[in-house]
Amino acid sequence: MKNFSVLFISIILIIIYEFEECSSKKDVKIEQIAGPYICAEGPHWDEKKNLLYFVDVVGQKIFCYNPETKNITHTYLKNGQVGVAVPILGKNNEFLAGSGTDLVRVFWDTRVDDKGPRIEIISKVDVGVENTRFNDGKVDPKGRLWAGTMGEKNYVPIPDKGSLYRFEYDGTPTKMISPVDISNGLVWSHTNDSFYYIDSFAYNIVVYNYDDTTGGIYNKHTLFDLKKNNIKGIADGMTIDRAGNLWVANHGGGLVFQVDSKTGKMIQSIAMPVSDITSVAFGGPNKDILYVTTAKDKLNETQLQEQPLAGSVFAVYGLGISGSPMLSCKIK
Ligand SMILES: *[C@@H]1O[C@H](CO)[C@@H](O)[C@H](O)[C@H]1NC(C)=O
Ligand SMILES: *[C@@H]1O[C@H](CO)[C@@H](O)[C@H](O)[C@H]1NC(C)=O
Ligand SMILES: *[C@@H]1O[C@H](CO)[C@@H](O)[C@H](O)[C@H]1NC(C)=O
Numbered sequence: 653m654k655n656f657s658v659l660f661i662s663i664i665l666i667i668i669y670e671f672e673e674c675s676s677k678k679d680v681k682i683e684q685i686a687g688p689y690i691c692a693e694g695p696h697w698d699e700k701k702n703l704l705y706f707v708d709v710v711g712q713k714i715f716c717y718n719p720e721t722k723n724i725t726h727t728y729l730k731n732g733q734v735g736v737a738v739p740i741l742g743k744n745n746e747f748l749a750g751s752g753t754d755l756v757r758v759f760w761d762t763r764v765d766d767k768g769p770r771i772e773i774i775s776k777v778d779v780g781v782e783n784t785r786f787n788d789g790k791v792d793p794k795g796r797l798w799a800g801t802m803g804e805k806n807y808v809p810i811p812d813k814g815s816l817y818r819f820e821y822d823g824t825p826t827k828m829i830s831p832v833d834i835s836n837g838l839v840w841s842h843t844n845d846s847f848y849y850i851d852s853f854a855y856n857i858v859v860y861n862y863d864d865t866t867g868g869i870y871n872k873h874t875l876f877d878l879k880k881n882n883i884k885g886i887a888d889g890m891t892i893d894r895a896g897n898l899w900v901a902n903h904g905g906g907l908v909f910q911v912d913s914k915t916g917k918m919i920q921s922i923a924m925p926v927s928d929i930t931s932v933a934f935g936g937p938n939k940d941i942l943y944v945t946t947a948k949d950k951l952n953e954t955q956l957q958e959q960p961l962a963g964s965v966f967a968v969y970g971l972g973i974s975g976s977p978m979l980s981c982k983i984k
Contacts, residue, residue, distance in 0.1 A: 679970040680922060685943075686717055686724050688963030692945035693889065694736045694788055695965070697935030697978050703762065704935050705747075706945050706965060707734040709787075710807075714747065716762035717965070719936060727760040727769045735786030736799050741980040748819075748981050750786025750799045753778045755823055757983070774823035774983070777801060777815070784813050788889050788931065790838035793864055795982035796820065798828070800835020807949050809834055811853060818867055822984050828869060836931075837890040839898060841913065842976065848875065848898060848913065852886040855879050857900065857911065875916040876900075883907065889931025889945070893973050899942065901929040908932055908944055908968070922971075926962040927955070934975020942968040942975075 686692075689708040692715075696705045704717040714737040715726045732752025740746040740757070747758040755777070759770040778784045778801050789799025796818055803813025815830035829835075829849070837850030840862060847862035847869050857876040860869035876898075878887055885904020892898055897919060898911045908929060909921035928947045935943050948956060948963035956962065 681969045682922075682925065683967045683969065684961055684964045685719075685722070685967045686715065686965040687946075688948060688961060689713075689715075689965075690963060691930065691947040691949045692963060692965050693930045693947070695889075695931055695933035695935070695943045695945050696738055697933055697939065697943070697975075698739055698980075699935075699939070699977050702937060704933075704943055704965075705737060705739070705762075706931075706943075707737050707749075709733050709735055709785075709947075710949055712751070714749065714758065714760065719941075719967075725762055725765050727758065727766040729756070729758065729771065730768070731756060731771060731773075733785050735801075736789030736797075738789070738791055738797060739980045741795060741982050748774075748797055748983055750789055750801075752785055753781075753801060755797075755799075755819060755825070775819070775825055777817050777825050778813075781813060783810060787814070787834060788836045788838060790840075791979040791981045792818070792867065793840050793844045793979070794867065795979060796867060797981045797983070798838055800829075800832060800838075802832070802834040809853070816849070819981075819983075821982055826867075834886075836888050837900075839890050839892045842892070842896050846913070848890065848892075850887045850890060850900075852888060852903065855886060857887055857890070857898065857916075859913075875913070876911050876918070878902075881918055883909070885927070888929060891932050891934060891975060893934065893975050894939075895973070899932045899934075899975075901931045901944065903928050903930060903947070904950075905929075908942065910973075922968060924966065926959045926964070927951070928962060933978065934973075936967075938974060939977070940971070940974040942971055942973075944968060 690710040737749040800816035801814040803810030817825040833853035844864040888901040888903040
């Protein structure tokens, strides 16, 4: 009899456990880990050092967050606004950054704040074009940095002025897509044959065939349409999880959503405590924490009062999903 009740209780416990598993979304926890800043962007997980880098575009800063100690350090680039910063492969404390319209190498010891780091200008983009700046960027499977620009004056975007560039190992820019409104997204498939891209004011996510050897992209298709999926605002930064699905930052709608990269179907969405989500990246020792950057530069007084955490960087725990490694860039 006793054995029967033990069995019975075990079965009940298993059922409860399974139910918890199914409703795992309830266990999702969102925590503010840094900020608020003006326009946090470009999260990048450094898996060798277990550190998260991100930028404040308007604040002209690169940040380094250590999840173990919770310490945050930063460096300030007087050169101009910083749209993207990624670590350089095989170097300690060297970053490649898009600052203003310059591609720069930044020498920064991330253990300390540095308000005047040594920088070297490697190349320039949008030469002869006024009022543009680097926005988001990512490293491709071969270690080349891709970074795009956008038109902007007094925080107001100017359409059709930006371009997406691929940087060769010597820093030479190759124009890949032009014109673009706000260059964003940037993800490569695990099979290294597809490239996912977001031009924010196109209100969609597009996919190109990608040639890993030449770095060429061709054959553009729309994968996901925000308006058809009733998503307010625009798509911003994007990352990919281990299963190959896309995670997209929704600027203006306050969501982070997951899209099947093959079918273009939305799988799930997570409501964030602020409206202007700028980018996402998986990190943490198991790469199962989703780091989410946000901005407040487009909010008015009323919205700022309603969203005191706008501009913060958040950690989303408990998704039960992990990401793939983010690559450092190769540069001569
Ligand atoms: C923590 O960050 C501060 C800057 O905010 C820096 O000066 C200090 O060295 C850091 N401490 C550690 C233990 O990394
Ligand atoms: C894709 O590129 C990554 C990074 O270089 C590499 O580790 C991986 O093996 C490549 N995958 C395939 C299927 O070629
Ligand atoms: C602030 O922006 C919101 C959303 O666009 C708008 O509804 C509201 O009227 C604005 N408030 C002010 C004071 O401008």
